[in-house]
Amino acid sequence: MPQIVVENLCKSFRVAERDPGLWGAVRGLAHRRYRTVEAVRDVTFSLEEGELVGYIGPNGAGKSTTVKILSGILVPDSGRCEVMGAVPWRDRTRYVGRIGVVFGQRTQLWWDLPVIESLELIRDIYRVPSNAYRETLDELIALLDLKSLLDTPVRQLSLGQRMRCDLAGSLIHRPRILFLDEPTIGLDAVSKLALRDFVRRLNRDQGVTVILTTHDMDDIEALCSRVIVIGRGEILSDGSLAALRARVTNERWLIIDLEDEAAIVEDEDAESARTDTGRVRLRFDPARVSTAELIGRVTSRYAVRDLFVENPPIEEIVARLYREASP
């Protein structure tokens, strides 16, 4: 029995619209126009306990809507959704005590209170026994390096520090499922790495199921074995990163540094372009021309200083998928 089951989930919103300018505002007083936005359309997937899944899609694709439905704070129009055998929005108060949620753009901590007092409040809110709290807290302090932050009021933390504390706050009651909604947004490189490392350990060592929504493809590549791509409310792809690549494109890139930097490389089986850094990039389909053959041809024709083969970055793959999905 999967831990999370989502079947044919639909949710639409009514958005009030008006024409721009004064006249539009006046007309809006008498006659409201509404547009229906289908935020989530017929979404179906299921998750086993202990999975770490990336849930990605462009802005407005329906990621956050799905997460909000799964965490019980939005009621869908139709469809089935069961998490750990419960329907999230029914009996919400009991359900939410069993999950953890972090919204990267908001904080759950109390602005004016020192971090430790916020965490103690969360302990009381979730009715965590004090010895269990002590144990969890010590563990989180060690893993997230919180020792020096505990006495600082939340408003004085940097974004990266705050995010670490928010993560700790969402885990005080040891949830079996953690929803992370854009947790790395606005973080610097070091903070991102630390956060990814923590999420990986949490998933691997404690078997916590993690659903991660993000725009940062490095998060996905670093963490997720499975990726669900959503666009315009519908699931575009669901599977491993490799499968996602294979579905969208099987092209490879041959990157070349030439002795003569101004030379133009041409090949009948590849598409040539310059990278941002001035290197030559040959895009080719390995089914049409083998990598070895292409390298052989290029090195025999041009004076090559260095070359290497790479997969198109995941951003590129996803951007293509998004483009294909939009009419």
Next chain:
Amino acid sequence: MTPYLSLYGARFRTLLQYRLAAFAGFGTQLFWGIIRMMIFQAFYDSSAIAQPMSRAQAVTYIWLGQAMLGLLPWNLDADIRALMRTGTVAYELLRPMDLYATWYARAVAQRTAPTLLRCIPLFLVAGLFFGLRPPASPVAFVEWLLTTAGAVALGCAFGTLMNVTLVTTVAGEGIWRFAAPLTYTLSGMLIPISLLPPAFIPIVNALPFRGLVDTPFRAYLGLLTPRDLAFGLLHQACWTIALVATGRMLLRRTIGHMVIQGG
């Protein structure tokens, strides 16, 4: 500790940090108290007929009003407003707690903490220099404490109901402009209720606001008969129950269709 008590405690401690606000509030209330005292002096000087409240009692009533002003639910909770505007209310819904009770606990903290900070210096200064008298008797003091507790319960039920309307309106300016004069005049904070035109008194008596100010203040002055006290407490209790029930129902109905926008 139960979640609600510890949330109350945290909010209370946070509010106690605002020493400058308390000091400024103390100054403002002292100033207004003196002005109102002068107005009532003029009123008593020019009045030929006997009033239902003596001059000294009216002065004490005014100073009590200045000291306990913070208990009056005349405004909205700025933090709940911010929760609505920014969508952080999502986190409130993610707590395994009863949302109404959570907000009620917040309201109690919001009313009691600043009042506690301000009323002690006001009692001292007004008592020493401006004619605030101590409670009429030890019994009156106990009655005052009881009815003040009732006033807090009632005021927070009213305040929480106002905060609940924010779920629908988000901005809340309208309700706020409406509630401020209503609570101020009908509670007796502006003019003691017994000094109002007799025709108004039955209406004002039936409305909930009297229980916020007039009932506890008259208890303090020793003006309540045992029957008055029983009725006053019953009046507070009934309205508290009605307002809590309305607030709960409204919150349940609105939260079901709430849409939290943005990522």
